Structures are given as C-alpha cells and as structure tokens.
Amino acid sequence: MEKIKRSFVDEQIRLALEALGRSQVLPKWARWTPKMWQEAVRRGMDPSEIINCGLGWDFTTFGVSERMFPKTGLVAFTLSNGNPDKEYPQEYCQKLLWLQEGQSIPWHHHKDKREDIYHIAGGRLRMQVARPKRIREKFEADKTENLILSLENAPREFVPCGEFWVGKECPRRIRLEPGIGHLMTGGCGGTLLGEVSSVNKEVGVRVQDNTFWAGNPRYINIVADVPPRYVLCNEYAELLKVA
Numbered sequence: 001m002e003k004i005k006r007s008f009v010d011e012q013i014r015l016a017l018e019a020l021g022r023s024q025v026l027p028k029w030a031r032w033t034p035k036m037w038q039e040a041v042r043r044g045m046d047p048s049e050i051i052n053c054g055l056g057w058d059f060t061t062f063g064v065s066e067r068m069f070p071k072t073g074l075v076a077f078t079l080s081n082g083n084p085d086k087e088y089p090q091e092y093c094q095k096l097l098w099l100q101e102g103q104s105i106p107w108h109h110h111k112d113k114r115e116d117i118y119h120i121a122g123g124r125l126r127m128q129v130a131r132p133k134r135i136r137e138k139f140e141a142d143k144t145e146n147l148i149l150s151l152e153n154a155p156r157e158f159v160p161c162g163e164f165w166v167g168k169e170c171p172r173r174i175r176l177e178p179g180i181g182h183l184m185t186g187g188c189g190g191t192l193l194g195e196v197s198s199v200n201k202e203v204g205v206r207v208q209d210n211t212f213w214a215g216n217p218r219y220i221n222i223v224a225d226v227p228p229r230y231v232l233c234n235e236y237a238e239l240l241k242v243a
C-alpha cells in the first residue's frame with residue numbers, strides 16, 4: 001500500500017474544512033490538534049464515545065498514492081455513530097462527505113448498512129449503482145439488471161448502466177439499500193454530501209460491513225514528515241494515548 005505524508009493529510013483536511021465548515025454542524029473538537037485533545041482530556045473531557053464510535057475526521061486514499069488522490073479518495077467527518085461491539089446502541093450514523101471535482105469513492109457495497117446520500121452544496125454528484133457480480137476474489141458491476149431505488153424518498157425505476165446525477169435540478173437524495181454497489185464522483189468545483197445511514201461498522205468493530213470491489217484498503221499508512229495537525233477517527237488511541 002502507498003504511504004501518504006502527514007503534511008498531505010493535514011492539507012487535504014484543511015481544504016475540506018473550508019467546505020464542511022460552512023455546514024455549521026461540526027463540533028468544536030473538529031479543529032483540535034493532538035495537544036488540544038490531550039489538554040481537554042486532562043481537564044476531564046470523556047472522549048470514549050468519540051473514540052469507540054469512530055467519530056471525527058476520516059481521510060483515505062483507498063490505497064492509491066498522493067498523486068492519484070485527486071482521482072480516488074475521500075475526506076469525511078462522522079458526526080454520529082454507534083458501536084454494537086462496545087455497547088454504544090445508536091443504530092444510526094450521520095456523516096459529511098467531501099469529494100473534490102473528479103474524485104471518486106471506488107465501487108463498494110455494504111452488507112447491512114442502508115444509506116441515504118443527499119446533496120448539500122457544490123457540483124452535482126455523479127452516481128453509478130449496480131449489483132455486484134463476483135469474479136474470483138473481486139467484484140464487478142452487473143450492468144444487466146435495472147434497479148429500483150428510492151430517489152427523493154419516492155420509488156422509481158432506474159437503469160444502472162449510464163451516469164446518474166444527484167444535486168441541483170436532479171434528485172437531491174438517493175437511498176442505497178444493503179448489497180447495492182455504488183461508485184460516487186465529485187462534480188464541478190467539488191461536492192459536499194450528507195450521509196444518513198444505519199450504524200457504520202468500520203472503526204473498532206470485529207466485522208467490517210464494507211466490501212470494496214477492487215480490495216481497496218479503507219485506512220492508510222501515514223508517514224510522519226511533520227507533527228499531526230488533525231486527529232483521524234482511526235488514530236485516537238495512538239495519538240492521544242487515552243484509549
């Protein structure tokens with residue numbers, strides 16, 4: 001797997017903050033440095049729900065290099081989530097997703113998670129959906145089957161082969177049922193999305209709910225070329241030494 005420099009991660013989060021920050025829903029700790037986290041915990045803040053439910057910044061290249069990040073990658077912020085393995089019974093999850101123009105979250109599906117993706121701001125999202133077809137260890141899009149999906153909360157028939165857009169003057173919301181594959185690409189000037197879903201099982205859980213069709217890793221190796229500016233949702237234990 002490609003190694004990504006910490007300075008690159010921090011710069012991408014800084015850029016995403018400009019878009020996500022406008023949503024006015026980020027908690028104050030979204031901008032904290034590791035030192036500010038340690039200080040808050042020393043003063044009595046209990047970060048256990050944030051840590052165990054994987055809240056906060058989520059950065060990934062899905063295994064590709066920094067050079068390829070404009071094509072494949074994601075900066076997201078998880079606002080709410082549960083963790084059935086650690087006695088956090090919330091059955092729901094809410095995230096903000098920031099995709100640069102032309103940047104994709106690769107084909108994947110979820111075993112259990114049902115997710116509503118809604119457009120908040122920026123260019124229209126290019127969405128492709130298909131059922132997965134297994135080819136040895138990997139999956140491909142089965143483009144022979146039409147899907148019935150809920151768009152803007154009303155069912156409609158949908159042909160999965162071509163492009164599909166979510167945003168202004170298009171359906172603003174699409175519901176992805178468990179098992180439906182999806183590939184999402186940011187539109188003109190970048191796209192800010194909301195995601196409301198069943199619980200997200202990725203951080204600190206025994207069994208992952210995601211299947212990335214090309215075997216992409218969900219989290220990445222980071223090289224410490226500078227001290228971290230932001231703390232990612234999968235590194236609280238390592239950076240804060242509090243878990």
Ligand SMILES: [Fe+2]
Binds near residue numbers: 108109110115
């Ligand atoms: Fe998804």
